[in-house]
Amino acid sequence: MIKTLCTITLVMALTVVTLGALTRLLDAGLACPDWPGCYGQLIPSNNSGLLVADNAKAWMEMIHRYLASALGLAILIIAVKIRSDKALSNTIKKLSLGLLALVIVQGLFGMLTVTMKLLPQVVTLHLLGGMAILALLFLLVLQLQSIKSIRIPVNLKGLALAVLILLSWQIALGGWTSSNYAGLACPDFPTCQQQWLPEMNLGEAFNITQIHDHNYQGGLLSAQSIVTIQVVHRIFALVLLLTIVTLCLRLWSFSAARIPAAILLALTLIQLGLGIANAVLLLPLSLALAHNTGAAILLLHVVYINYILLSKINSNNY
Numbered sequence: 001m002i003k004t005l006c007t008i009t010l011v012m013a014l015t016v017v018t019l020g021a022l023t024r025l026l027d028a029g030l031a032c033p034d035w036p037g038c039y040g041q042l043i044p045s046n047n048s049g050l051l052v053a054d055n056a057k058a059w060m061e062m063i064h065r066y067l068a069s070a071l072g073l074a075i076l077i078i079a080v081k082i083r084s085d086k087a088l089s090n091t092i093k094k095l096s097l098g099l100l101a102l103v104i105v106q107g108l109f110g111m112l113t114v115t116m117k118l119l120p121q122v123v124t125l126h127l128l129g130g131m132a133i134l135a136l137l138f139l140l141v142l143q144l145q146s147i148k149s150i151r152i153p154v155n156l157k158g159l160a161l162a163v164l165i166l167l168s169w170q171i172a173l174g175g176w177t178s179s180n181y182a183g184l185a186c187p188d189f190p191t192c193q194q195q196w197l198p199e200m201n202l203g204e205a206f207n208i209t210q211i212h213d214h215n216y217q218g219g220l221l222s223a224q225s226i227v228t229i230q231v232v233h234r235i236f237a238l239v240l241l242l243t244i245v246t247l248c249l250r251l252w253s254f255s256a257a258r259i260p261a262a263i264l265l266a267l268t269l270i271q272l273g274l275g276i277a278n279a280v281l282l283l284p285l286s287l288a289l290a291h292n293t294g295a296a297i298l299l300l301h302v303v304y305i306n307y308i309l310l311s312k313i314n315s316n317n318y
Helices: 002-025 052-084 090-115 120-145 157-179 223-252 255-280 285-310
Strands: none
Touching: 002 052, 002 120, 002 157, 002 285, 052 090, 052 120, 090 120, 120 157, 120 285, 157 223, 157 285, 223 255, 255 285
């Protein structure tokens, strides 16, 4: 029962992350300028003076909120059920409580995203929170199913963990790129603005302490700064790609790890292709959404690889 509930909740979490990206890409993040309602109502209505187009965006935003609330309720139920099941380990119980705490914080960031008018720092943290919930739910499912580890005589735990950290950082850069509307800063590839390394302004582009009481929809940074964000995102993607290829080559030496390695490489190349296509095709909605969801799926697979390498379930020395 708990395994099934956790699996369903995992699918819900992936849907919430995807809907969050869709809301952002449709510029619907401020379609409802208040929280938790929409113009003081639980259901968007033209009676509030909304235009037809704005009403559609308001519905998009509220559907995202409703599903996120349902996800929070599901995680609460999971935590209660796991807490009351004496057969489950303390690790699983702590993980469920950590998930519950994280979803509460995520709800707070959801509110701040609206009340602070799409402040990039908050939007990026909100994205990372959603990805973290997704990853921890998947880890909980793996724990409940007792997935066995892979016995590998070479210690690859450090390299796999490095891929996870680098991927998390790249997702954060992707969130920063999107929240600062830098996705179209470089409409060419592999160059940017027809230059291999355009003039950049790292100080302004990544000044996370700068907070103003402005509406950030559409972005407020200079053209040079959004180019900087896009270039850094691309450079870090290359670093991540090289690290993942290194891990895949090391894993390929062991027959038991070849399928996870092949899947990791395939997901990475697909994600890279989507990133390039988004640049040269000027960020079409379908590809931009696929790029966001692809990052989530890649994250889950990297979590899986780390789990089977780090887990002590039925394993010897690696």
